[in-house]
Amino acid sequence: MTAERATAAVLIIGNEILSGRTEDANLAYLGRRLTDLGVDLREARVVPDVRATLVAQIDQLRREHDYLFTTGGIGPTHDDITAECVAAALDRPLIENAEARALLVERYGHDGLTPARLRMARTPTDAALIANPVSAVPGFRVANVYVLAGIPDVMRAMFESVAHTLTGGPRLLTATVVAPLREGDLAEPLRAIQEQHPDAEIGSYPFYSSAQFGASLVIRSADPDVLQTVLDAVRAMVRELGAQPLSEEVEPEARRS
Amino acid sequence: MTAERATAAVLIIGNEILSGRTEDANLAYLGRRLTDLGVDLREARVVPDVRATLVAQIDQLRREHDYLFTTGGIGPTHDDITAECVAAALDRPLIENAEARALLVERYGHDGLTPARLRMARTPTDAALIANPVSAVPGFRVANVYVLAGIPDVMRAMFESVAHTLTGGPRLLTATVVAPLREGDLAEPLRAIQEQHPDAEIGSYPFYSSAQFGASLVIRSADPDVLQTVLDAVRAMVRELGAQPLSEEVEPEARRS
Numbered sequence: 001m002t003a004e005r006a007t008a009a010v011l012i013i014g015n016e017i018l019s020g021r022t023e024d025a026n027l028a029y030l031g032r033r034l035t036d037l038g039v040d041l042r043e044a045r046v047v048p049d050v051r052a053t054l055v056a057q058i059d060q061l062r063r064e065h066d067y068l069f070t071t072g073g074i075g076p077t078h079d080d081i082t083a084e085c086v087a088a089a090l091d092r093p094l095i096e097n098a099e100a101r102a103l104l105v106e107r108y109g110h111d112g113l114t115p116a117r118l119r120m121a122r123t124p125t126d127a128a129l130i131a132n133p134v135s136a137v138p139g140f141r142v143a144n145v146y147v148l149a150g151i152p153d154v155m156r157a158m159f160e161s162v163a164h165t166l167t168g169g170p171r172l173l174t175a176t177v178v179a180p181l182r183e184g185d186l187a188e189p190l191r192a193i194q195e196q197h198p199d200a201e202i203g204s205y206p207f208y209s210s211a212q213f214g215a216s217l218v219i220r221s222a223d224p225d226v227l228q229t230v231l232d233a234v235r236a237m238v239r240e241l242g243a244q245p246l247s248e249e250v251e252p253e254a255r256r257s
Numbered sequence: 258m259t260a261e262r263a264t265a266a267v268l269i270i271g272n273e274i275l276s277g278r279t280e281d282a283n284l285a286y287l288g289r290r291l292t293d294l295g296v297d298l299r300e301a302r303v304v305p306d307v308r309a310t311l312v313a314q315i316d317q318l319r320r321e322h323d324y325l326f327t328t329g330g331i332g333p334t335h336d337d338i339t340a341e342c343v344a345a346a347l348d349r350p351l352i353e354n355a356e357a358r359a360l361l362v363e364r365y366g367h368d369g370l371t372p373a374r375l376r377m378a379r380t381p382t383d384a385a386l387i388a389n390p391v392s393a394v395p396g397f398r399v400a401n402v403y404v405l406a407g408i409p410d411v412m413r414a415m416f417e418s419v420a421h422t423l424t425g426g427p428r429l430l431t432a433t434v435v436a437p438l439r440e441g442d443l444a445e446p447l448r449a450i451q452e453q454h455p456d457a458e459i460g461s462y463p464f465y466s467s468a469q470f471g472a473s474l475v476i477r478s479a480d481p482d483v484l485q486t487v488l489d490a491v492r493a494m495v496r497e498l499g500a501q502p503l504s505e506e507v508e509p510e511a512r513r514s
Contacts, residue, residue, distance in 0.1 A: 015460050016475065018298045020288030021431075022462065024281075027303065031277030041275045043310075044303040046284065049460075053300075076441045077461040077472075078448040108441065116444030135465070151463065174278075184333045184365070187373030191335040203272055203306075204334040205279065206408065208392070215334075218273065 038168025072150030295425025329407030
């Protein structure tokens with residue numbers, strides 16, 4: 001099943017996230033939206049703005065996945081090196097993109113287009129710009145690499161402007177059963193259900209609050225019939241263990257009539 | 258400077274984070290605490306619980322860094338495969354750890370120690386347990402790999418119980434100047450300051466709110482004198498650009514008397 005689905009990686013560029021100064025707000029958004037689009041986000045990496053690291057990681061991830069999304073490092077300051085690193089990773093020249101330059105002139109005027117701002121017009125050759133409705137400075141796509149801003153509002157707007165162009169596989173449908181059970185008590189029957197249904201992916205995510213332990217059992221499959229069958233089996237398992245689900249959630253698309 | 262400092266990587270194991278179902282809450286904590294301890298967190302990766310992926314990444318990251326911290330995948334269910342992957346990555350046998358088993362017996366009793374729970378007693382050979390004051394199930398350290406829980410409260414307690422054993426370099430001191438300036442207007446003088454002071458790391462993090470753009474200029478150095486010199490230069494730059502800092506923050510340890 002996995003072989004048929006498009007895969008993606010996310011590369012989050014930013015020393016401030018590794019130092020704990022800033023919490024990343026982009027990964028969860030991209031994960032949800034790519035899932036919606038039927039694209040499997042298979043890996044995310046957070047790296048500092050060190051040229052050799054960036055070039056190597058961009059090159060590896062764009063080869064291993066159908067799509068690579070980068071966030072951050074596209075501004076005008078000395079620590080904004082994403083464009084040059086993408087160019088190096090793809091072995092393309094870094095050029096001044098005429099269309100990007102025109103957008104910056106429109107925004108800042110000829111007088112305001114300092115050398116630092118002009119850096120933001122640089123892209124590898126054959127890049128398609130990604131519009132930035134918030135602050136004009138564009139992102140770009142080159143081959144399968146999508147270069148997005150780091151500021152969450154801007155990143156989201158950029159992603160949404162390319163989302164319709166992404167080719168995903170069948171969307172993974174999800175059903176969740178939250179059970180007031182310890183994982184140690186449900187692990188064996190849950191494993192048996194997983195082994196009987198290799199077409200579904202079953203995850204168990206334990207939690208506790210107010211000294212009450214429980215687990216969210218998450219079933220994912222592209223096939224609504226498989227999803228329903230496994231959901232029924234998980235519900236039955238919870239009851240056989242003497243409990244009632246605390247809550248259930250089934251995506252509307254996955255409900256049977 | 259970097260060569261003298263201890264480095265670390267974090268490997269966050271969990272499909273639910275890649276699907277956007279759950280937001281990771283561990284990376285920012287680990288980033289802050291490692292920075293406190295003088296350890297440079299150089300990379301973080303979020304990966305699914307796929308055995309081949311995990312083994313390869315654990316092996317790569319533990320070779321490249323002084324410390325590798327993993328979070329998640331140490332429970333009793335079929336998708337908890339961290340211990341076996343760490344053993345495979347380090348080419349050590351996976352054993353039933355007698356000390357871990359004793360902790361589980363104490364917690365669950367002999368009768369409650371189901372085969373699924375007994376999986377949580379497995380570690381590679383020569384592992385040192387990491388206490389879990391919340392739910393008894395231990396993490397472990399083997400060589401330079403620290404295997405921690407994914408639940409944030411438990412992860413934090415585990416990290417704190419080993420924090421004193423980590424050998425960091427001199428702590429990086431940080432000063433931040435928040436300026437009501439566009440990055441495009443400060444990028445050139447800021448680059449000049451960075452080039453004059455290669456012993457400091459200067460980052461610029463743009464933000465905007467209520468249509469007001471600004472940038473947080475973050476200076477990091479292990480040397481308090483370098484920090485102060487660069488801070489003075491950045492302050493002077495902001496004033497030369499006709500602005501006043503909106504706020505400043507200097508770590509107490511970095512203040513001159």
